[in-house]
Each structure stands twice: as structure tokens, then as C-alpha cells.
Amino acid sequence: MRNRSGPRTIAAVAAAAIVGTALPLLVTAPAGAEPVGAGSYTTALPPGAALPTACGDIATNPRKHLTANAPAGPVPTNDWWSSLVYKRTECAFSDNLMAHPFSFDTVAGGLGVDYATTPTITGTPTTVGEYHFQYGADFTIGVAGLNATESKVDGWTDWTVSPYWSDGTRTLRATIGHGSPFVHARATGGNALLSFASAPAVWDRTGSRIGFTVDGHSYVAWAPSGAQWTTSGGSISSNLGGKDYFSVAVLPTTAGSSDADRVSLANAFGPYAHNHLTGTAVSWDYDESASTVRATYRFTTEAREGTGTGTVVALYPHQSQNLAGGNPIAQTYLSPRGPMKVLVGASSFTTDTRYHGVLPEVPAVAMTGGDLATLNGYLDQAAAGDPLAGFGNDTYWTGKALGRAARLAEIADQVGRTDVRDKMLGAIRGRLTDWFTASAGKSERVFYYDRNWGTLIGYPASYGSDTDLNDHHFHYGYYIAAAATLAKFDPAWAADSQYGGMVDLLIRDANNYDRGDTKFPFLRDFDIFAGHDWAAGHGAFFAGNNQESSSEGMNFANALIQWGQATGDTAVRDAGLYIYTTQASAIQNYWFDPDDQAFPAGFEHSTVGMVWGDGGAYATWFTADPEKIHGINMLPITGGSLYLGHDQDYIDRNVAEIVRNSGSQVPRSWADIIWSFQALSDPDAALAAFRANSGYTVEEGESRAHTFHWLRNLSALGQVDTGVTADHPLHAVFTKGGARTYVATNLGASDLTVRFSDGTTLTVPPGKTATTGAHNWSGGGTVPGDPGDPGDPTDPPVTSPVLALVSPGKLTTAGGTGAVSDSIAAAGGANHDGTPANATVYQACGITGTHDPSRQTKFALRLDSGTAVANGVQARISYDPTGSGTYPRTETYHYFATDPVAGWETYTQDRGRAAQTGAPVNLNNGCVRLEVWSAIGTAPTALRTSATVAEGTRSVVEIPYTVSTR
Structure with a gap:
């Protein structure tokens, strides 16, 4: 989530050309500063800095809405259920919680439950518009007489949460989660109670279960064996036979389903009704030889009756499309993300997602003659002043500046412009070192760790990164990506003993890959089950949480791959691979929807600028311009953007909508971003548009040099070829005119042989990017394990002091x-x-x-x-x-x-x-x-x-x- 300002003018001013490896002057950390290698962060709130804000004293007491049973350690934020604990607009209970297939709300009498199946659609095919499967309670799960003053959180796991109510006499604890068609509940002090606006239609009474329909949705409630459910007007209740547990499930039925269909599903779900969910957890593994990321999603259950295990789980499309094993039943749930397939009796499921590679940058295969001269002219322009001048001093705009400099460093290195490369690297090094160094009283360019929240906030903050804990993955992804570029050429700077530890802190704050680390919550911004990030820290909206720039989330994931590969940290690299591959699939399905499964009929757009918990919006937080509604899910353009090129037909459809909705053949803004996206399908057309309109206004985080390099080289390489993968994370394959070009980058200290899935092999020298045809480009500079830069052999010898x-x-x-x-x-x-x-x-x-x-x-x-x-x-x-x-x-x-x-x-x-x-x-x-x-x-x-x-x-x-x- 981001309330952006309008475009900013980047005014170039004179700047320093910085080269070489700069090691810090070791100093004693000032009071309030915690050293991390040569860097440091502060534990004293900088002067004038703001903390997370919400109801009451939550700024200093984020655990105020947790029970004593809640896990110790940092409180999760940026999740689908965050408004339960991070109460921002609803100070007693929560805003709507979108778990799918359910949506929920918490009220004084318990848990409001809905299975939203009818979308509300606004706007027209050529204007901003939205679709939402809005929450509207089918009924409330509670305890007779319950009148709690607030809902609290009694526990959570990777994709479940347990809200809790108490009025001093009665208590209710429910466990709800993504993909679970069950609500598992514990009740004391009164009868279990299901409350309706009007009497539901009961279609089954079998033993301790009751089946009923409300608003066209079919539900089943299970009491303990021997107990009964009683109906009376707008309520269904049970004394639970003196026990305290019960469960309610929604069934994947349609309007045409018969009572027999419903009973059959109730029978199938029944064996798992009393297997209460007590834990969910993800693990992942990168199979390098198969270029596949394998993720396993496990469920832990406690049998309230019998000794059974397993549960029922509904899979999002990005999961079912990559499902390894398992046999979903025929019926599916409707959701804002498309149909959810159902596994019955599962204790886990596994996805195998093919990984098609990333690069530090596309190789300079076409940079010769006049094109090289053109690129050099653009590089000269980019290097004429301070590379970071004209950008805001906050974390987001600092990140944009660092990202721009990193792209320039990568392409300048490829074409032998070491002067430009080193100037960009020097600017990156200086700015990162400044941000990564805390000092007494320092109020700008400093990171502050808040022990209460378990978060690292950079000041100056922006777009709610402090007060709302918004967007940390957006902002910090740029820092990590720039650090990854710097690490290739200056491994000493990136060592843990120097500034690598500070980079790792940024990674762990936004998406902690180490489950055992207690400094930050596990995968803060990444929704493990939904498959993508959430931007808002509190998620306190009627439509649930939201995410605008999916591509900046991918920039974070790519940054982890690049940093992990450059520094030899496979744990970080593999976490990046998991987020990258999972989110790429989610983006294709939920932001782009090329197969017309996620967007409901009547929402006539090829993309959404934002995904909401209950739907999507052809809109942004900051503008109604079509170019930016589309472009916000394309930028920044990097060697990690190749996932955008996996469906060329969709790219053409997306670009055609920009033209239609803007009324202009040439993008009126962010032309470089649109052309770079278009080039993944039709690079010749994109290059021609660039040449014909070279006076365009450059997007704030881009440069003409990088855009020209991207367009010209893709024109020579062709489109991304997803039919071939490789056994190395830094690879790509392109096809033009039926001929493939194989690309790989080696950041190691010795020759690397990369094996592609079609049998092609490519030997890559250390510190180089290679393509088939025996072309090598610099791509690593000084590599890990090298003794350092011995100097340019063309320099004259030093013969005098x-x-x-x-x-x-x-x-x-x-x-x-x-x-x-x-x-x-x-x-x-x-x-x-x-x-x-x-x-x-x-x-x-x-x-x-x-x-x-x-x-x-x-x-x-x-x-x-x-x-x-x-x-x-x-x-x-x-x-x-x-x-x-x-x-x-x-x-x-x-x-x-x-x-x-x-x-x-x-x-x-x-x-x-x-x-x-x-x-x-x-x-x-x-x-x-x-x-x-x-x-x-x-x-x-x-x-x-x-x-x-x-x-x-x-x-x-x-x-x-x-x-x-x-």
C-alpha cells in the first residue's frame, strides 16, 4: 500500500566518482547504537521519528490485544488477519478478514462468517474500477449470551490465527485460516450458538451434525458425539453434551446442488471435523538440477474425538497448478482468486514450481558500432552528476535512487565503462554505508530497531513505513538489490564483518527466512498460503489487506537471489527462490489473469493495479493514469523481471489495453517502463518506439541508458523461452527466429559449467556472464575468494613515491x-x-x-x-x-x-x-x-x-x- 506523490524531477548535480573498495574506519558504537560488523543500527528512537500508530497505546504495547497463550516474540504484521492485533480503525474487534473460502469479522457476540460468492463490480472497461466479493455475514458463531468488549489473539501459525473472546463468564476461541473450510471452535460458559438474521434452511440432521443453507451457501456444524443441535427461529444451538468443542464447515456446493450432494460432501468432510488445526508450516527446497522449487505445506491437528489425522484444504490456483501429487475432488470453491480445488484428508501438500532463472542484467549482445556509441552517450549523461541527486531522502526514494545506480553499474560493466560503473558503485557504497551507520542524535539515514514490534524502521520513513509498518519489502528490496551489485565488485564491503550483517537485517525484517530467529517475525510481508506479499502493516480495511506493486515485491525476491548468490548465502538465496517462484505464479493468476479465471465476468480489464483481500482494483493509490495502473506492476525493470515475459500473448493484450484506455499510441507517462514490458513480447516494436520518441520523460527510477540497453539487447535475443531451464540460479534462455540463446552468470572464483535441460552446456568464466556463441561479458568484477583487485594491467607501473x-x-x-x-x-x-x-x-x-x-x-x-x-x-x-x-x-x-x-x-x-x-x-x-x-x-x-x-x-x-x- 502506498499513497504516492506525483512524479518528481531528478535534478542532476555535480558528484563524486567513487571507485575501489572502501573499508570503514572502525569506531566504538555510540550509546543507543548496536554494532553489526562495521555497521550499526540504533535502539534509541531518532529525534522526531514516529512509531507505529493505532488505537490506544499500541505504539509501545503491540501485545495488548494478545492473550497470555499467544506465542512469545515479535507480533506478526502485514498479514490477512493483522487487524485483529494491530487495531487501527476498529479498536475493539477487527476489520474484515479474508481467508478464503471464508471471510470473517469479529463482533461482541463472536465470529461473523460468510462465504462471499457474488461480486460487486464498479467502473467501466476504460476507467478505474474494482471488483469485490464483499463480506456480509451469513451468520455468527458464538456462545449464548456472549458479549465481549474486544476480540484478542490467542495464537497463530503460518496461515492460521485463533481469535478469542471473553466477557468474564463466557469464552470463545476459534481457529480460522487460509484454505480451511472449517472453523474449529472452543466454547465455555454457555451453549454453542449460531445466530442468523432469519431462519436458515436445514437440510440434514444426522447424529451430532446439522446441515443448513443460508444466502445460497451450504454449511455443516458438528457437535461432539452424542450431542444435538437445536433450531429456534434465527438460531441453532447445542449444549455440546457437556464438552467444549465444535466445528463448522462451508461446503463447495453450487446453486444446482441437491440435498444428496450436500449430504455426500458432509459425509466426506465429517471424519476431519473434530481434527482441530493446531499448526500450519511451510518448508521449501531448491532442486538445482531440476530448476524446481519444492514447497511443502503441513497441517498439524489434534483429534478432539478418536485418533484421526488430516484435514480438508482448499487450494488457490497458483497452488493447484503446481500441485505435486494429491487428488482434488470434483467440487471447487469460488473465491476472488478463482476456483479453489479441494483436498480431503490431507496432512500436507507439496507444490513443484519450475524456476526459469534470473540474471544480474540482460547481456550486451548487441552493443557494437553505433548502438554502443549511443549507449555510451547515455551513460555519459547518467554519470554527469551525482547519481543519487534529486531523489527524496526517505527509504523509498533512496531505494529508487540506489536501484537506478545499480542498473547503470551492471550495464556499464558489461560494455567496459569502468568509469561509470565505479562511479555508480561508489555512490551505492557511500549511501548504503551512511544508512548502515548509526550515531548519537542521528535523525536521518538511520535504521532503528523497535524491540516491542520486532521491526527495523528506516528514517526518514515514507508511505507509512513507520506509522503503519507498510511496504518494508518494497523499500528494502532496492537496498538489498543494490548491495548485491556492490557485493560482486566489492566482496569485502559485503562481508558480515563489514556491512553484510546490516543487509541481512533488512532481509529478516521484511521477510525473515529463519524460523528460529526471534528478532523478527517469520516471513512478515509474504503471505505463505496466498502466495504473495501484503503491503499494509495493519490490514485494517473493509476489503481486507492489499498489495499494489507486485513487481516491487518481486524486486525484493530477486534481490535475495542475487545477494545470496553473490555472498554464498544459500539460505537467503533459497528463500528468495521460494518467494520469487511462488509469487510469480500468484501474479500471473491474480494480477494478470490471462486465463480469465480470477476476474469475475463483468470486470473487463486485463490487469489490476491492486489486489485486495476480497478482490482487485484497476487503480492505484496515487493516480488514475492507465500507464501507471499497468506500470506499477512492471517496475523496476531488472534482470529479475524476466518472469513478466512468460506469456507473450498476455503482454500484447496488456499493452493494447494501455493504448485503448489512454487514447494514445505512445505512453503519456512511464513510457520506458511500458516499452521494457512490451519488449518481452515484441522487442523490435518497443525499440522502434524508443528511437522515435527518445525525448520521453524518464521514469524516476530509470535511465535512458538502461532502457536502451534493455530494448536493444532484447531485440537481438528475442523472447524469454520457458521451455528450457538450467541447473544454476543465474540463467535465462531466449528465442528469436527459432534459434535459442543460452545465458548464465558466474559469480564464483573458478570456471562454471551450466547444464540446460535440453542437454546444452555452457562454460562460464569466473566473474562473467556468458552466452552461447562464446561471448563473455563482465558480470562479477572482483569475485568472492579473489585476493582483491591487483590493479588494471594497462596502468603504468608505480616507479616513484x-x-x-x-x-x-x-x-x-x-x-x-x-x-x-x-x-x-x-x-x-x-x-x-x-x-x-x-x-x-x-x-x-x-x-x-x-x-x-x-x-x-x-x-x-x-x-x-x-x-x-x-x-x-x-x-x-x-x-x-x-x-x-x-x-x-x-x-x-x-x-x-x-x-x-x-x-x-x-x-x-x-x-x-x-x-x-x-x-x-x-x-x-x-x-x-x-x-x-x-x-x-x-x-x-x-x-x-x-x-x-x-x-x-x-x-x-x-x-x-x-x-x-x-
Whole structure:
């Protein structure tokens, strides 16, 4: 859920080109900050920050609506039943709860029950519109005389919940859940009572059970053996024979069903009526050789009578389509997601979902000649300023900025534009490091852990990510994806001892993959049974919970696959694979509905912008523009977006509706997103549209460079081919003109042979993306296990201790080729004294030299802040003795306050050292790194680089070594 503002203009400003691996200056965490490797989060609420808000004191007491029996640990949020515990609009009970086939509500007298089968449809085929299977109680399950002041939560499992009522004399506990046609109830203090607006039609009385119909829906209630049900007007009641349990089920009957049909189903369900559900749990496994994700959904029951096991379960289409074994009965339930098939007597069921692969990015198979020149021009434009400038400072818009930079880094790396790649990586590194570092009093770009809620909130928050716990998977997916790109080139930064632990915290907050972890709830945002995320933390809506941007949920899942693969964390990778494959199937069925099963007749759209618990909406939270209603379930376009290309006929239908509803052949907004989606079916048409309309307004998280790269290369590759898979998670297959192109990426340290399901094999060098035809593209940079970056072999050897700064990012004895200047990013009004933030980095490697204790490090940096007042630039010089990627010797110098007069000034070591670590040692193929950043100030500062000796005013570093050879 997101109440977005309108489009934002991305104003480019001068920025730093950051390269190399930046290791942090280790400092003691301030009070209230919890260290995680080199990073940290705060446990003290930042100044001015908001907590989750709801009825009463829930901000500090989220367990106030739980009973003493409820599980210890974090309270789940973002679920179908969250309004029971996270009471936002209904302070005593809950909003409507959509479990399917049931929908429920909680009231003073107990549990309202409905089987909604008639949709309400609004809007027209060309305007915003919605369909809802609205809750309207068929009856209420309760206890005679029950008049509770609130409903509480007595327990929960992976897809069930147990609401609880008490008025001091009578109690009711019910267990309800996704896919369960049973309500299992426990009652004390009075007779079990089913209350109706008018007398139901009774069609069966057999022993302790009663069958009845209300509003065209058939139900059966079972009392304990020997007990009876009594009817009186608008009620059915039982004393339960002195016991406390009973169950009610809805049957999968239709208007044409006979009483005999109903009795037959009641007989089939009966053996499981008193097997009360006490637990549900999912587990998953990635079968790499078969490229299949196997998920098993288990039910634990307690027999109130006899010793039986098993239950009855109704499967959503995304489950039944991938069901491995089991024999559903002929009858199905109607639901807002389409027909639900029914398994009778199941203790578990398993789905096998084929996985068709993801890539860090589509390969640059067509980037030659004029197309390469065009791409390079777009890359130059993207790299002209600060890559992160113009975006909001909150978690969502920071994420969008990071996502854009990561896409640019990936494609720049493929075509050898290491200058652009490293600038993007540097911007990502600097911004993530800033967010992942807490300090006393820091109120912006900081993560706060709330122990009461078991959640990690980034401030500034946005779209209710703090007050409603909305959208954490949307926001944090961008951070994790950018970190995954950075991890490929800078594995040291991604190590748990550095900032990898902070990335893992974001993963576990949004969708904790570790059931044993008590810091965060298990899979917070992902609805295990529904197969997709929910966005709203509280779910407090008449239509149940909702999810708008399914594609941003997929961005999170893809980010887990990429991060897990880049860092060797298979637990994270496999959780990403489970969410990715399951949700891809759910999206195809419930957001796109290509087979016309989910959307009811009369809802004449090819897609919904939002899925609600009880239906869907051709709408968004922020606009009625057709392009954005469609596009919000396409962006961001990444190498993880290939699932959108699995049904080319549907893509054509979707795009045709955009044209029809907008009245324009050319998208009026988000053209790049629409074209990128269209290219998965008709890449030539999408590319032609781009070329003909290249002056389009770029979507905030996109760039012309990335869109052109995507369109041009898909034009060469063709469409995604789902007929072939591979035994490696980073793969894809494309087909054009009947010919297949096989693609795989290797982030490992040695050659990888990828085997495709049709017998094709592809050998991929370390750190590369390969395609059939012996084409290799860079795709990994420095890979895990490598000793570090030994330097570019084309760089001139370091033969002197005097090293000049040369753009981009080099220290070299060869000098420059003509003076330019790099822009040192402004401090933004923050104080970064002593800690690099958005630093520009220069490096030389392959240095062999003997330390001379009679000398000291010297430098002369030529700076100009123009007329800006109160700017201060700071430098740190670090030494890696063996080129291992670890810098034990660091020297941080006091910052230099620039004057407000245009013209070069000189910052030298004479400012004095502010801090140092380690002792100087000899260099053996070692590295020297210079980091320059703004410690204070609100304006960027120019740093002169690449000047020739003849031009003078060079920026140089002199190291205290006698250099022998490289």
C-alpha cells in the first residue's frame, strides 16, 4: 500500500566518482547504537521519528490485544488477519478478514462468517474500477449470551490465527485460516450458538451434525458425539453434551446442488471435523538440477474425538497448478482468486514450481558500432552528476535512487565503462554505508530497531513505513538489490564483518527466512498460503489487506537471489527462490489473469493495479493514469523481471489495453517502463518506439541508458523461452527466429559449467556472464575468494613515491593528460568529520616498496568550493601491504575549511592527523588508497585532477616508501 506523490524531477548535480573498495574506519558504537560488523543500527528512537500508530497505546504495547497463550516474540504484521492485533480503525474487534473460502469479522457476540460468492463490480472497461466479493455475514458463531468488549489473539501459525473472546463468564476461541473450510471452535460458559438474521434452511440432521443453507451457501456444524443441535427461529444451538468443542464447515456446493450432494460432501468432510488445526508450516527446497522449487505445506491437528489425522484444504490456483501429487475432488470453491480445488484428508501438500532463472542484467549482445556509441552517450549523461541527486531522502526514494545506480553499474560493466560503473558503485557504497551507520542524535539515514514490534524502521520513513509498518519489502528490496551489485565488485564491503550483517537485517525484517530467529517475525510481508506479499502493516480495511506493486515485491525476491548468490548465502538465496517462484505464479493468476479465471465476468480489464483481500482494483493509490495502473506492476525493470515475459500473448493484450484506455499510441507517462514490458513480447516494436520518441520523460527510477540497453539487447535475443531451464540460479534462455540463446552468470572464483535441460552446456568464466556463441561479458568484477583487485594491467607501473590524482579514481606516477576536476559531494549539512561519507576514492596497486621511517605521508590536494561558505573537505590515506583488499594502516587528516572565494586552494598533510590505525609496513604488490569527502558543508567542492606537469597545480600524494618495482 502506498499513497504516492506525483512524479518528481531528478535534478542532476555535480558528484563524486567513487571507485575501489572502501573499508570503514572502525569506531566504538555510540550509546543507543548496536554494532553489526562495521555497521550499526540504533535502539534509541531518532529525534522526531514516529512509531507505529493505532488505537490506544499500541505504539509501545503491540501485545495488548494478545492473550497470555499467544506465542512469545515479535507480533506478526502485514498479514490477512493483522487487524485483529494491530487495531487501527476498529479498536475493539477487527476489520474484515479474508481467508478464503471464508471471510470473517469479529463482533461482541463472536465470529461473523460468510462465504462471499457474488461480486460487486464498479467502473467501466476504460476507467478505474474494482471488483469485490464483499463480506456480509451469513451468520455468527458464538456462545449464548456472549458479549465481549474486544476480540484478542490467542495464537497463530503460518496461515492460521485463533481469535478469542471473553466477557468474564463466557469464552470463545476459534481457529480460522487460509484454505480451511472449517472453523474449529472452543466454547465455555454457555451453549454453542449460531445466530442468523432469519431462519436458515436445514437440510440434514444426522447424529451430532446439522446441515443448513443460508444466502445460497451450504454449511455443516458438528457437535461432539452424542450431542444435538437445536433450531429456534434465527438460531441453532447445542449444549455440546457437556464438552467444549465444535466445528463448522462451508461446503463447495453450487446453486444446482441437491440435498444428496450436500449430504455426500458432509459425509466426506465429517471424519476431519473434530481434527482441530493446531499448526500450519511451510518448508521449501531448491532442486538445482531440476530448476524446481519444492514447497511443502503441513497441517498439524489434534483429534478432539478418536485418533484421526488430516484435514480438508482448499487450494488457490497458483497452488493447484503446481500441485505435486494429491487428488482434488470434483467440487471447487469460488473465491476472488478463482476456483479453489479441494483436498480431503490431507496432512500436507507439496507444490513443484519450475524456476526459469534470473540474471544480474540482460547481456550486451548487441552493443557494437553505433548502438554502443549511443549507449555510451547515455551513460555519459547518467554519470554527469551525482547519481543519487534529486531523489527524496526517505527509504523509498533512496531505494529508487540506489536501484537506478545499480542498473547503470551492471550495464556499464558489461560494455567496459569502468568509469561509470565505479562511479555508480561508489555512490551505492557511500549511501548504503551512511544508512548502515548509526550515531548519537542521528535523525536521518538511520535504521532503528523497535524491540516491542520486532521491526527495523528506516528514517526518514515514507508511505507509512513507520506509522503503519507498510511496504518494508518494497523499500528494502532496492537496498538489498543494490548491495548485491556492490557485493560482486566489492566482496569485502559485503562481508558480515563489514556491512553484510546490516543487509541481512533488512532481509529478516521484511521477510525473515529463519524460523528460529526471534528478532523478527517469520516471513512478515509474504503471505505463505496466498502466495504473495501484503503491503499494509495493519490490514485494517473493509476489503481486507492489499498489495499494489507486485513487481516491487518481486524486486525484493530477486534481490535475495542475487545477494545470496553473490555472498554464498544459500539460505537467503533459497528463500528468495521460494518467494520469487511462488509469487510469480500468484501474479500471473491474480494480477494478470490471462486465463480469465480470477476476474469475475463483468470486470473487463486485463490487469489490476491492486489486489485486495476480497478482490482487485484497476487503480492505484496515487493516480488514475492507465500507464501507471499497468506500470506499477512492471517496475523496476531488472534482470529479475524476466518472469513478466512468460506469456507473450498476455503482454500484447496488456499493452493494447494501455493504448485503448489512454487514447494514445505512445505512453503519456512511464513510457520506458511500458516499452521494457512490451519488449518481452515484441522487442523490435518497443525499440522502434524508443528511437522515435527518445525525448520521453524518464521514469524516476530509470535511465535512458538502461532502457536502451534493455530494448536493444532484447531485440537481438528475442523472447524469454520457458521451455528450457538450467541447473544454476543465474540463467535465462531466449528465442528469436527459432534459434535459442543460452545465458548464465558466474559469480564464483573458478570456471562454471551450466547444464540446460535440453542437454546444452555452457562454460562460464569466473566473474562473467556468458552466452552461447562464446561471448563473455563482465558480470562479477572482483569475485568472492579473489585476493582483491591487483590493479588494471594497462596502468603504468608505480616507479616513484609521488602519485598524481587522475580521473577516474587513479593514483599514478604517469601524470595526467589534461586538467579536469572531480566533484566532492556536499555533506548535506551533516557532520562527517572523521568518517568517510560519499567519498571520492583514488587508488594505485601493484606497489612494491620499503617503508622509510624518516619520512611521512604527504599530499597536496587542489580544492575550490567557489563562493560556498562553511565547507570542509577531509582526506584519509590507507595502505594495503599485499593487495589483499584489507587496509590495516589508515591515516585520517583534519579537514580543510575552504574559503568562499573562487580559485584553487591547497590542502596538505600540515593540517595534521586526526586519527590513525596500524603501523607502516613494507609493500609487496600492495595498494595505496586516497579517500576524499566533505566533512561539513552544504555545497560540493571541486578537486583538480589529471593535470599535466606543465599545467601545474597538480593534486598529488607522496608515500613514505622507496619504490623498487611494481
